[in-house]
Amino acid sequence: MSYQQLSERFQQLHHYRHLLSIAGWDQATMMPAKGNDARANAIAELSGLCHRISTASEVYDWLNAAEQETLTHEQQANLREIKRQLTHAQALPESLVLAQSKAGAKCEHAWRQQRIDNDWAGFAKNLKEVVQLSREEASLRAEQTGLSRYDALMDLYEPGMRSAEVDRVFGDLRQWLPDLIQQVQTQQKSQVITQPQGPFSIEQQKQLGQYAMQLLGFDFDAGRLDVSSHPFCGGVPEDVRLTTRYNTDSFAESLMGVIHETGHARYEQNLPKNWLGQPVAEARSMGIHESQSLFFEMQIARSRSFLSHLAPEISRIFGAQAAFDPENLYQLYTRVEPGLIRVDADEVTYPAHVMLRYEIEQALIEGQIEVEHIPDLWQANMQRYLGLNTAGNYKDGCMQDIHWTDGSFGYFPSYTLGAMYAAQWFHCIQQQLPQVENQIAQGDLGQISQWLNQHIWQQASFLTTPELVQQASGEALNPSYFRQHLENRYLHNLR
Amino acid sequence: MSYQQLSERFQQLHHYRHLLSIAGWDQATMMPAKGNDARANAIAELSGLCHRISTASEVYDWLNAAEQETLTHEQQANLREIKRQLTHAQALPESLVLAQSKAGAKCEHAWRQQRIDNDWAGFAKNLKEVVQLSREEASLRAEQTGLSRYDALMDLYEPGMRSAEVDRVFGDLRQWLPDLIQQVQTQQKSQVITQPQGPFSIEQQKQLGQYAMQLLGFDFDAGRLDVSSHPFCGGVPEDVRLTTRYNTDSFAESLMGVIHETGHARYEQNLPKNWLGQPVAEARSMGIHESQSLFFEMQIARSRSFLSHLAPEISRIFGAQAAFDPENLYQLYTRVEPGLIRVDADEVTYPAHVMLRYEIEQALIEGQIEVEHIPDLWQANMQRYLGLNTAGNYKDGCMQDIHWTDGSFGYFPSYTLGAMYAAQWFHCIQQQLPQVENQIAQGDLGQISQWLNQHIWQQASFLTTPELVQQASGEALNPSYFRQHLENRYLHNLR
Missing domain, CATH: 1.10.287 (Helix Hairpins)
Structure with a gap:
């Protein structure tokens, strides 16, 4: 057979x-x-x-x-x-795969120093080669699939997602996000936040991270927590390896980083065991994957209920501090501040970083702009979305991400799609489990895990993404839940 | 081509x-x-x-x-x-390889519990199957190579070594070793040794181990030290991974274990870089490999000169104790005590453990004895070589090693051949570098490393073992250096 x-x-x-x-x-x-x-x-x-x-x-x-x-x-x-x-x-001849791998490795390697040196001219030279090869790749994939060139690349990460759909949801976002950012900032101006006083030892931070992982249901008999310079969730479904990095001045980043990766990890740990090894048992898409990490980080961990549960453990591990008052922790973890760097961005400004990259990479792959146009577009969009000036500051502007250096065009939308899916899942759970905030406040994530397991994890790739979203939430991707979530938390001071 | x-x-x-x-x-x-x-x-x-x-x-x-x-x-x-x-x-049909792998896995798995339960009858049943398949393997290999059946297996670990040669050197050993053990014990009776007082934290033991590795020239940019329940030296020549295990009551085992594995590691780290990947760049044999670990552990680390150099660092790490007096450490690390367990044996009694296993496994593979004869032979030889009684105590007798459970017959001689080669190398170095003890006492292993690098490590498998031994030391394997080493250290209180 x-x-x-x-x-x-x-x-x-x-x-x-x-x-x-x-x-x-x-x-x-x-x-x-x-x-x-x-x-x-x-x-x-x-x-x-x-x-x-x-x-x-x-x-x-x-x-x-x-x-x-x-x-x-x-x-x-x-x-x-x-x-x-x-x-x-x-879709691709081996010669192209090899050329891409070589050009990507060269560009990425040089980028590590060029970024430090703010050397746009040097970087642009290598990037042009990478873009040229990615355009070839996109053309071949487009030919084979009948999709547009950018869509043919995005399909690698988000099967079935098209830029028409991304444009629809990002178009909506573009309408209200810049205003929301402004309003939240105005409102948060009056907050007086007490900063935790370090140093926070690596050993203690690790202990806190492991406590959170345990609380969130990570199976330590089927995975580990380690250190790497760029945090990731790797390994295999039977043995999930997640990493973080520690900064002894602050534990906030490692804690939320570990929780984020734990979301990815639980998805992997709970893919259907009987089907492991077959494509249908793999995670549905990068956006759905990101919806799990962001569900754990944004929907659960940065909520008032979760932080009120975590506060005593933070005091137990690091010793009592005024900054560990639950409401103070909540204000710390929901502070909104437009900044130049995507990976440091808060939940509200993050989508702006994604939108501007999406617009640029789409135009680049479709051949509407060239590499030399990137800095001006970057500057214009940062001004428009976040009111920030990046003119001449390439290293904190268009040279900050690794994605383009090795030709991963089409990936960025997954981050914001994930945030939207996560809000949609949480909305749904709230409808079905009215006691959910109480459960979170008591550190009881049993029913939430059960919902995710049934609707997302065990589904793996048995359904297409639209089918999965429909079955899980009763409707298609609906960005209004994400807006509602941000407004509830950041304007109305709920959750 | x-x-x-x-x-x-x-x-x-x-x-x-x-x-x-x-x-x-x-x-x-x-x-x-x-x-x-x-x-x-x-x-x-x-x-x-x-x-x-x-x-x-x-x-x-x-x-x-x-x-x-x-x-x-x-x-x-x-x-x-x-x-x-x-x-x-x-040499082997795939069906036999598969049958061996299955029988070995079954026997080894069951052995872990059977050993605890002292269940010889249960173990013997599985072992018979393993022996049967190893005999088939030996026959096929013998047919192909023209060697005797046992020699055909030993050739996997010791290319070119034959039981006639092993018999020659073990025959010599058998003449003088039991007497030597007795004499040393009599002499050591009057020693008053101060035992170090624990606990010794894992962190501190690791620090000491790494200090010793550094001193012995281990390249930490090309390898690591970690923990495993059975210490080993693994990884690849470009990235050598060695392991140890810690017992907080005593640091002696982890320290000497780490030094032992460092000997294996330096061999691997210094195989000829230009040839890596080719069979000729692999270590010459298990016996030559063991000669490096035993050179570092027995010839260098248990010497008076090395321990006098190490003593201040031991005090620095664990705090001063009377037991850390160099002469006391030396007596601790050269204490001879016949015991039932091979892996716990000292340098003098160790060869007795090997000889008795060699005699049994050779007879077993050649078909001169059957599995049910093992316990009586074990008991007779333990009595003869070490004056110990193991009757009925299978778990500390013939069930103590993992080697036979998965059919690794022919390996045991490598341990004692290694000890003999190590003594021969050290003798040679002493002739060429009269200042060698002084250098060791000063923690300067530069010239020793250079000798090993030139005569052993860089030679990899370019020469046959006899050629290697001849070129390195000017003569064939000569067990008299091992005897001389043991007598010097354990009877005459030198080195």
Whole structure:
């Protein structure tokens, strides 16, 4: 049976990717410097093998034959996801993949120093090459899928999402967000916030992070918490590895970072066990993934109820401070301040950072602008959305992110889609569980986890994203819940 | 050119084995319990691939063709080692490899509990199956190589070593070792040793271990120190991962354990960089490997000179104690006490543990005895060599080691061969560097490292073992240096 052969091939790929994933995690967390070349070569070798065995001609024969076979509903969903992955895998000639990987590595490597040096001219030269290759990639993918060029790239991260839809929700956002930011700032001016006094030892911060992970249901028998310079959630569903970084002056970032990654981790830890190894058992999309991390970080952890539960533990670990008063913590964790850096942005200004990148990268891939136009567009949009001036400050402007350096165009929308989905899930849960705030305040996340498990985690990729959203929440993606959430929390001082 | 194709295939295998090695290290040091099944499956998948691509028919065609090609001296040595590995790889049908892996896993798994329960009858049942399959393996390998059955297994760990040679050196050992043990015990009776007073925190023990590693030249940019329940030296030559375990009642075991593994690690870290990935760049044999760990542990670290250098650092880390007097430390670290357990044995009684295992496993593989004869033979030999009674105590007798549970017959001699080589190296160095004890006492291991690097590490597998020993020391393996070392240290109170 061809379906069987296909699914065995994907099981094999799953085993190889397990090793790649652990090797990648180790590279970021454990590996000493001199191990890097050998590691990179080993990873490249096995990645190459994975590409070869997933694009081998027999695989397409099996796929064609499997489409004629009688399959269960679940097998059909798996076949749909297999087909999607194979279509993406075969779209590009190996020469382009290699050229991209080389240009991306070169651009990213140089960027690390160029960013420090604010060297836009040097960076632009490499970026042009990356953009050129990404445009080729986009054209090939567009040809194969019938999508627009940008949509063909975005489809890698957000299957089924189109820029028409993104434009719709971002268009809405663009209407009210700049005003909201202004109003919140005016309102928060009168707040007097007490800053926690450090130092906060790494050991204590780790203890607090692990306490939060435990509270949020992370399974420590199936995962770990470690340190890396760029926090991420990696590993494999059976063994999820999340990382954070510590700054002894402040524990706020590591705490919220750990909680954010715990959201990703719980999704991975609760994908359907019986299907692991098959494409249908993978997380639905980057936006849905981000909806889990942001659900945990924004919907739960920055709420008044959760912080009131956490406050005593913070005092227990670091010793009592006036700053650990629950209401003070809440004001700290919901402070809105327009800034230049996306990864430091608060919940309210974050979407502005995403919108401006989306507009630029879309125009860039569609060929409407060139690399040299980026700084002016960046400056104009930062002014428009956040009232900030970045003229000449490239390193805190268009050179701040890693995404474009290696050609990951089409990814940025996932962040804000995730924030919107998260608000929609929480709205839904509030309707179904009127006691939810009380439960959070008591540190009882059982029913919330149950809801997420049933509606998101166990669904994996059995449904398409629109189907998933419809089944979980009874309607399509509706950005009004996100607006309502921000207004409730930041204007009306609720939640 | 066929040689080129062969060497590319081995380069590819090297990359895959890098990932297997890191995944194995992670499994022992980092992996949470629930990750084990997925990890085992992933490792099995890639191991299977490695076996397939190293026994594919084209490989043997390349090998035959390469033997007709004009090669450099070094390429010829590499081809010799390639041939050796391929010969070993193709000796066994896949069905036998699978049956062995299954029987070994079953026997080892059950042994963990059976050992605790002292359940010889239960263990013997599984062991019979393992022995049966190892005999089949030995017959096939013997047929292919023309060696005796036991020699064909030992050749996997000690290329070129034969039981005739082992019998020669062990025969010598058997003459004088039991007497020496008695004499040393009599002499040491009058010693009054002050025991260090714990607890010794893990953090402090780690600090001491890292200090010793640094002193012994371990490159921390190309390796790490971690914790595992069974200490080992793993990873890859570019990134050597060694492990230890800590007991807060005593730091002696972790310190000497770390130094032992550092010997393995320096060998790996200093294999010839330009040849990494090729069989000729691998360590020469398990015995030569053990000669490095035992050189560092026995020849250097348990010497009076080294301990006098280390004593101030021990006091600095743990605080001053009378027990940290250099002469007291020396007496502690050179105490001889016959015991039941091999891994706890001192330098003098250790070879007795090895000899008795060698005699039993050789007879077992050659079919001269059966599994049910093991306990009586064990009891007889323990009585003969160490004057100890193990009757009925299987768990501290013939059930104590992991080696036989998974069919690793032929490995034990490497331990004592290593101890003998180590003594031979040190003798040689003493001849060439009369100031060596002074250098050790000053913590200056530069010239010692240089000698090892030139004569052992950089030689990798370019020479056969007898050639290596001859070139390094000017003569063949000569067990009299080991005897001389033990008598000097333990009878004459030197070194």
